[in-house]
Amino acid sequence: MTVTGKARRAVAAALALAATAPMLSACFEEPSAHEAVRDFLVGWQRGDYAAAARRTDGDEKVVSKALEDAKLQLDAASFRFQVRGMRRAADEVEADFEAEVDLGENNPLWEYEGVLPLHLVDGRWKVRWSPSVLHPQLREGQRFAVDVDPEGRQPILDRNNDPLQEEATLHVAYVIPAELKNPDELCEQLAKVTGFPQDRLLSRIRSAQPNVQVPLVTFGRTRFAQLRAQLTAIPGIRLDEQKQALAPDSPTQIVGTVTAVTAEAVQQLGGPQRAGDTVGRTGLQKAYQEHLTGSTSTRVITVDLKTLREVAELKKWEPDRSTSSVHTTLDRATQKAADAALVTGASPGMLVAVQASTGQVMAVAGTKEYHQEKDALAGRFPAGTTFSIMAVEGMLKARISPKQKIACPAERSVGGADFRQQGSPAGTTASLQANFAMGCATALASLARRIDGAELAASAHRFGIESSWTLPLKGFSGSVKPLKNDAATARAIAGQNVSVSPLSMALVAGAVASGTWRPPVLVTEPKTLDPSAEIDPAKAPRQPSPVPIDEKAIDTLKTFMRAGVTAGSARAAAAPGDPVHGITAAASQGQKPLAWFVGWQGDIAVAVLTQSADPTASASVAGRFFQGLNAGL
Known part of the structure; x- marks a missing residue:
C-alpha cells in the first residue's frame, strides 16, 4: 500500500x-x-x-x-x-x-x-x-508471528496429464531468526549481494516464528554459482537445495522457461514475491504465471517468547484453490516425431501438427533458426501455391474441370503480374489436377482470369485466413491483400500476396481432412483464451465457430492432395499406414528460398516450412514425421 x-x-x-x-x-x-x-x-x-x-x-x-x-x-x-x-x-x-x-x-x-x-x-x-x-488472546511473554507456507508451482501438462517439465535444482538462502545476532546487518549485506530490498528481507525475518527456517532468496544454478562465496561470507545465512519441476520439455519455447524470483522480477511484477517463488519468463509459463503460482497458506499465530513455540492460531487462510495445473493439447509422441523429423533434415525448418477433427495443437517443432512461438505460431510467411487449396471452390464455380489441360511454362504474365516456375514441371502441359499436385505456379496463376477475386477471398476466410482466433500465446491466422484485379488474384493463387503461419496452414490441412475448418486449441484448462486480460469474463474473447467447407470442394481437394503424394511433388511424404495427402510449394522471403508441405495422414494434419531451394524438402520432413509417428517414436 x-x-x-x-x-x-x-x-x-x-x-x-x-x-x-x-x-x-x-x-x-x-x-x-x-x-x-x-x-x-x-x-x-x-x-x-x-x-x-x-x-x-x-x-x-x-x-x-x-x-x-x-x-x-x-x-x-x-x-x-x-x-x-x-x-x-x-x-x-x-x-x-x-x-x-x-x-x-x-x-x-x-x-x-x-x-x-x-x-x-x-x-x-x-x-x-x-x-x-x-x-x-495475546498474553504476557508472547508475541505475534505470521506463518506462510507457499505451495509449489503447478505444472503444465500434456494431453495425457503428464508434466511438461523436468526437475531442476534451486538454491535457497535462509535464516533461523532466533539465531541471528544482528538481523539488520545481515539484511543489509544480503541486499547488497542480491539486489533484493533490505526492508522486505528484514520484515520477513521479524514477522516469522523465531525458531523456523525463513527462506529469503532463491537462486537458479548459474546465479548461485556466481554468488555462493559472497553468500557464505554473511554470518547467519544458511544454504539449502530445493527441487522443483521447472526445466521445460519439448516444445520448450511453447512450454516456456521458469526462473527463481529475482530482484529485477520483483521490480517488474510489483507483487509480493518471496524466496521460493518462481517466475515464468516465456511461453505458457509466462502467460499463466498468475494461474500457476500464488497459492499460499497463511496463519497468524502467537508464540511463547521463552520456548519459541506456537501458542495459539488466531487466523488461517487456506491456499487459493483456483491455482491449478495448465492442461494443454500437446502430445509427447507427436512432438517426439516432429523433433526427430526436423533434426534429421539438412535444412532449417518448422513443423506444426494439429488434430484435424478438433483443431487441437499436438506438436510445435523448429530448428534453432526458428522460434516455436514467434515463427511457427505467429510467423508471417508467403504461402506459395499452397494457397491454391483455397482457390478450388472458385475453380469449381467457374466450371474448370480437374482434367482440363493447362500449360506450365517456365514464365507467364497474368494481368501484368509475372510468374516463374523453376524446375519440374516447367515446359509441360498437364491436367489441372497434375498441375495442382506438382505446384506449378504459372499454370495455377493463369486461372485468375476465370476466378472471381471476391470469391477467392471469401474462400480464404472460410479456411480461417484472417480469422479472429485467439491463443494464450502469439499467433497469426494469415492475411490476404485486396484482390481488385486479375493480377492480384493471380498473385494470391500463387501465394505471393498472402501471408500465413505454419499454424494457420496446418489448420487449412485439417479443414480439408475433416471437411470443417476449426480454430486452434492449445490449452483446455483453464478455459480463458487470454490469461493476462483483467477484464470481465463475459466480455472475454471468444473463438470463432467451426466453418463447414463445401463438400464438392473437399472431395476435389482430397483427390488433388492425394495425387500430390502419389504422383506429384509431395511423394517424399508417403508413409505406411493411412494414405498421406498433401502438396508442396516453393516460395521466397527476401533472399531466403522456402519450401512448404501442407497435408495430413489420418487425423493428424501438418504444415512444414523449411528454408530450402528444394521444393520437396518439406515433404521429406513430413514423410519422416509420419513414419516416426507410425513407428511410435
Missing part, C-alpha cells in the same frame, strides 16, 4: 471514530472516556505510538514499543479500527472495537474484534494496558 493509501485509511478511521462522539457524549457524563478510546486507536493506526501510549496507564516506552512490535511482527501494511460500542460499570468502561489489519503479501485482510478496558487515573480515563489490548 502507498503512503497516500495509508493516510486515507487513517483519516477514514479517525472520522469514523469521531462520528460516534455525540452518541457517546449522551451516554456518559465524562466524554473523555470516548476521547481516550479515540486517541488511542487513532494514534495506533497512524503509527503515532507515543500519542497512543499516553492514553494508557502503562509505561509510555513499553506501550509504544509493544504497538510498534505488533506491526513488525505482523508485517502489517496498515491497521484500521472501528468503535462498535462502549459499556460502563461504576468507574470502569469497556470499548468494543473491530480491527482490520492489512497483512500485505497479497493476503486477505485480518479482521478481529477487540476490547479496550478503561478506568480513571487521577481523574482521567486511561486504557488499562496489557497485551490483550492488542488482541484478546
Whole structure:
C-alpha cells in the first residue's frame, strides 16, 4: 500500500471514530472516556505510538514499543479500527472495537474484534494496558508471528496429464531468526549481494516464528554459482537445495522457461514475491504465471517468547484453490516425431501438427533458426501455391474441370503480374489436377482470369485466413491483400500476396481432412483464451465457430492432395499406414528460398516450412514425421 493509501485509511478511521462522539457524549457524563478510546486507536493506526501510549496507564516506552512490535511482527501494511460500542460499570468502561489489519503479501485482510478496558487515573480515563489490548488472546511473554507456507508451482501438462517439465535444482538462502545476532546487518549485506530490498528481507525475518527456517532468496544454478562465496561470507545465512519441476520439455519455447524470483522480477511484477517463488519468463509459463503460482497458506499465530513455540492460531487462510495445473493439447509422441523429423533434415525448418477433427495443437517443432512461438505460431510467411487449396471452390464455380489441360511454362504474365516456375514441371502441359499436385505456379496463376477475386477471398476466410482466433500465446491466422484485379488474384493463387503461419496452414490441412475448418486449441484448462486480460469474463474473447467447407470442394481437394503424394511433388511424404495427402510449394522471403508441405495422414494434419531451394524438402520432413509417428517414436 502507498503512503497516500495509508493516510486515507487513517483519516477514514479517525472520522469514523469521531462520528460516534455525540452518541457517546449522551451516554456518559465524562466524554473523555470516548476521547481516550479515540486517541488511542487513532494514534495506533497512524503509527503515532507515543500519542497512543499516553492514553494508557502503562509505561509510555513499553506501550509504544509493544504497538510498534505488533506491526513488525505482523508485517502489517496498515491497521484500521472501528468503535462498535462502549459499556460502563461504576468507574470502569469497556470499548468494543473491530480491527482490520492489512497483512500485505497479497493476503486477505485480518479482521478481529477487540476490547479496550478503561478506568480513571487521577481523574482521567486511561486504557488499562496489557497485551490483550492488542488482541484478546495475546498474553504476557508472547508475541505475534505470521506463518506462510507457499505451495509449489503447478505444472503444465500434456494431453495425457503428464508434466511438461523436468526437475531442476534451486538454491535457497535462509535464516533461523532466533539465531541471528544482528538481523539488520545481515539484511543489509544480503541486499547488497542480491539486489533484493533490505526492508522486505528484514520484515520477513521479524514477522516469522523465531525458531523456523525463513527462506529469503532463491537462486537458479548459474546465479548461485556466481554468488555462493559472497553468500557464505554473511554470518547467519544458511544454504539449502530445493527441487522443483521447472526445466521445460519439448516444445520448450511453447512450454516456456521458469526462473527463481529475482530482484529485477520483483521490480517488474510489483507483487509480493518471496524466496521460493518462481517466475515464468516465456511461453505458457509466462502467460499463466498468475494461474500457476500464488497459492499460499497463511496463519497468524502467537508464540511463547521463552520456548519459541506456537501458542495459539488466531487466523488461517487456506491456499487459493483456483491455482491449478495448465492442461494443454500437446502430445509427447507427436512432438517426439516432429523433433526427430526436423533434426534429421539438412535444412532449417518448422513443423506444426494439429488434430484435424478438433483443431487441437499436438506438436510445435523448429530448428534453432526458428522460434516455436514467434515463427511457427505467429510467423508471417508467403504461402506459395499452397494457397491454391483455397482457390478450388472458385475453380469449381467457374466450371474448370480437374482434367482440363493447362500449360506450365517456365514464365507467364497474368494481368501484368509475372510468374516463374523453376524446375519440374516447367515446359509441360498437364491436367489441372497434375498441375495442382506438382505446384506449378504459372499454370495455377493463369486461372485468375476465370476466378472471381471476391470469391477467392471469401474462400480464404472460410479456411480461417484472417480469422479472429485467439491463443494464450502469439499467433497469426494469415492475411490476404485486396484482390481488385486479375493480377492480384493471380498473385494470391500463387501465394505471393498472402501471408500465413505454419499454424494457420496446418489448420487449412485439417479443414480439408475433416471437411470443417476449426480454430486452434492449445490449452483446455483453464478455459480463458487470454490469461493476462483483467477484464470481465463475459466480455472475454471468444473463438470463432467451426466453418463447414463445401463438400464438392473437399472431395476435389482430397483427390488433388492425394495425387500430390502419389504422383506429384509431395511423394517424399508417403508413409505406411493411412494414405498421406498433401502438396508442396516453393516460395521466397527476401533472399531466403522456402519450401512448404501442407497435408495430413489420418487425423493428424501438418504444415512444414523449411528454408530450402528444394521444393520437396518439406515433404521429406513430413514423410519422416509420419513414419516416426507410425513407428511410435
